[in-house]
Amino acid sequence: MSSITVTVQETQTQASGAIVLATGAAARLAARKNEYTKSTSGLAPGYLQANLMILPSKYASDFRDFCARNPVPCPLIAESCASGDYATLKSYLPSVSGAQMARELDLRTDCPKFNVYENSQLTLAGTPDIVEQWTADHVAFLVGCSYSFESALARAGFPPRHALLDRNVCMYRTSIPLNPAGVFTGGTYVVSMxxxxxxxxxxxxxxxxxxxxxxxxxxxxxxxALERLGIRDIDMPQWGDAPLTMDGRPLGDVFGNDDDVPIFWGCGVTPQEAVMNASLDGVVMAHAPGHMLVLDCLEDHVIA
Amino acid sequence: MSSITVTVQETQTQASGAIVLATGAAARLAARKNEYTKSTSGLAPGYLQANLMILPSKYASDFRDFCARNPVPCPLIAESCASGDYATLKSYLPSVSGAQMARELDLRTDCPKFNVYENSQLTLAGTPDIVEQWTADHVAFLVGCSYSFESALARAGFPPRHALLDRNVCMYRTSIPLNPAGVFTGGTYVVSMxxxxxxxxxxxxxxxxxxxxxxxxxxxxxxxALERLGIRDIDMPQWGDAPLTMDGRPLGDVFGNDDDVPIFWGCGVTPQEAVMNASLDGVVMAHAPGHMLVLDCLEDHVIA
Structure with a gap:
């Protein structure tokens, strides 16, 4: 780890009290050492963050198709170089190599928290690492994360409220069907708000x-949009923290008030929902929602 | 036109009575001369077919994003090389150049029929050409067409029924929302069945x-799937011919019978629906549903 010179000790603190680290490498190291276990929103400003999905190799081809057919909720940005390889990445971003994405990577430890699924059932939520579960047959996929445009929003004068309040972004299951691909059938969009x-x-x-x-x-x-998306209660997200007004009330208190309008984006938790619907055999692993893999490349590397 | 040596004279006839031409170039020439004005399903077996969408240049960037965000109904395979250029294409297929897609092309005449929209309203349906409407500001886009896997289905012993009965494939409006992009908001999937x-x-x-x-x-x-897609009546498609049983009855007569199950694919009429929803200024043109642009490259060039 000698080349990662920026560590968790070099931190700043946001106005909200949230920790800020200087680089993506520092964020990964802090997660690896379990010194940082919270949501990574705003953790290393400017650095690209990714959702993680780790599958038995027999499902890898179907998952690639699934991402290609659902690029808004499931934008595939990289995968591990070979089955069982947790240290090196093949990039799908035109302007960034796998090596530039993450040096000295360990996909088994470098998210603050992980989820583990067995036979498509969530069996372990929020575990600090997946060293025990990882096998030589596992293939990892990195999917883009909406945290990656939050700096741009903040720079333009639109800081996300959950960051201002030091909370996790809220995420909802919807009724919008995904395009099926192979074993991945019956899934629906997950959205962040x-x-x-x-x-x-x-x-x-x-x-x-x-x-x-x-x-x-x-x-x-x-x-x-709530009705169109099949979201019944804005105050009951399926993942993350419930949304609040700026003065700390449930957002649902201002339902219909145009001063506080919900806006929804595709969310990289979608593949985890798809796994739950897919009747997969074996062990699947993923980051815990909100607890992303922070990379060495910058958010602006993904700008079209 | 001297280099297009295969013309409409060189035809065969399918068992169903449908005309068969030997090449994509022959199909385009027949359409150009208005010698062929019907659905192009099965017209030049093995040759790739494409949906056409022609927009004022100010909407081109939004349309590219729209296709990138909705690749299943709107797979962008090519666009015209410059505004106003109706003769040469830039290909997005990795294995085919624009020149290989269509030699001696005239996008204003080479579909059997066209639709014309003004200010997002359909004002001319099924016109034989769009020579009068085309301007130096128009940009053309080619979107993949599901006719292109019908040969593969037939080879595997699953010829599409509409081809056996010499009818146009049926197409339906659905309630499945598209991912919006710029001016293209509020659209829903169109599907073929x-x-x-x-x-x-x-x-x-x-x-x-x-x-x-x-x-x-x-x-x-x-x-x-009818309910999930928001299709009320299988016997009332919005485009193409109504589906039939093999003995010529309306397909709805066997509703719920597993011997005759509807299967739905994304459809390249989707962009025309999106235009209708988008409040665009000016003149938009497209092929008439089912009446595609037939290309020089082969269906198998698009296999992943």
Whole structure:
């Protein structure tokens, strides 16, 4: 680990009290040492973050097709170089090599928390590493993460509220069907949500649309989107923290108020939902929602 | 036109009575001369077919994003080399150049029929050419077509029924939302449908899934898919001919019968629906549904 010179000791603190690390490498090392176990939103500003999906090799081809057919919720940005390889990546981003994505990588330890699925059932949630579960037959996939456009939103004067309040972004199951691919049938979109003012929607769309490999433009917006997406209760997200108004009330308290409009993006938890629907044999692993793999390359490397 | 040596005179006739031409070039020439004005399903077996979408240049960037975000119904395979250029193509297929796609092309005449939209309203349906409407500001896009895996289905012993009956494939509007991109918001999937036996679904999925740039694997199947897709009446498609049983009855007569199960694929009419939803200014043109641009390259060039 000698070449990772920036460590968890070199931290700043956001106004919200959240920890800030200087680099993606520092974030991975902190996760590896279990010195950092929280959501990675805003953890190493400017550094690209990724969702992780680790599958038995027999499902790898179907998963590639699944991502190709569902690029908004499942933008595939890299995969491990070979079955069983947890240290090196093959990049699918045109401007970044696998080596530039993450040096001295250990996919078994470098997210703050992991989920483990057996036979498509979640059997271990939020475990600090997956060293015991990893086998020579596992293939890892990295999927883009919407945290990667949050710096751009903040720079443009639209910091995500969950970051201001030091909370995890809220994520919802929807009824929007995914395009099936091989064993991956019957899945639906998972979305992340950030509230903004209705008058700002077009600016928000414009800012995030350039981040095509990290979910890009929002897929739905406005209070009427709840029904279209099949979301019953804005205050009961399936993952992350419940959304709040700026003065700390449940967001549902201002339902229909255009000063606080929900905006939804595709979410990289979608593959985990797809695994749950897919009746897979064997052990599947993933990051715990919100607890991403932070990379060495920058968010702006993915701009279209 | 001297180098197009195979013309409409060199035809065969299918068992169904449908005309068969020897090459994609022959199909384009026949369409150009208005000697062929019907659906192009099975017209030049083995040759790749494409949906056409022609937009004012100010919408070109949004349309590229729209296709990238909806690759199953809108797989972008080529675009015109420059605004106003109706004769040369830039290919997005890795194994085929623009020149290999179509020599001596005239996008204004080479589909058997065209649709014209003004300010997002269909104002001219099924016109034989768009020479009058074409301007120096128009950009053309080619989107993959599911006719392109019909030969593969036939070779495997699963000829599409609409081809056996010399009818146009049936196409339906659905309630499945598209991922929005720029001006293209509020659209939903259009799907094509081919009935097969329930026991054959997995084979059908496997055959067509390799044709990723021409809609690939089916997106839904079975009689219960009607409700999920928001299709109210299988016998009332919005485009093409109504589906029939092999003995000529409406397919709805055997609703729920597993011997005749509807299978649905993404459809390249989707962009035309998206245009109708998008409040675009100016003149948009497209092929008439079912009346495709037939290319010089082969269907098997798109196999993944």
């Amino acid at each position: 950030r509230p903004y003012k209705k008058a700002d929607i077009e600016q928000i769309r414009t800012i995030t649309r350039r981040y095509l490999p990290t979910h890009g433009e929002c897929i739905a917006w406005g209070w009427d | 081919r009935p097969y036996k329930k026991a054959d679904i997995e084979q059908i999925r496997t055959i067509t899934r390799r044709y990723l740039p021409t809609h690939g694997e089916c997106i839904a199947w079975g009689w219960d």
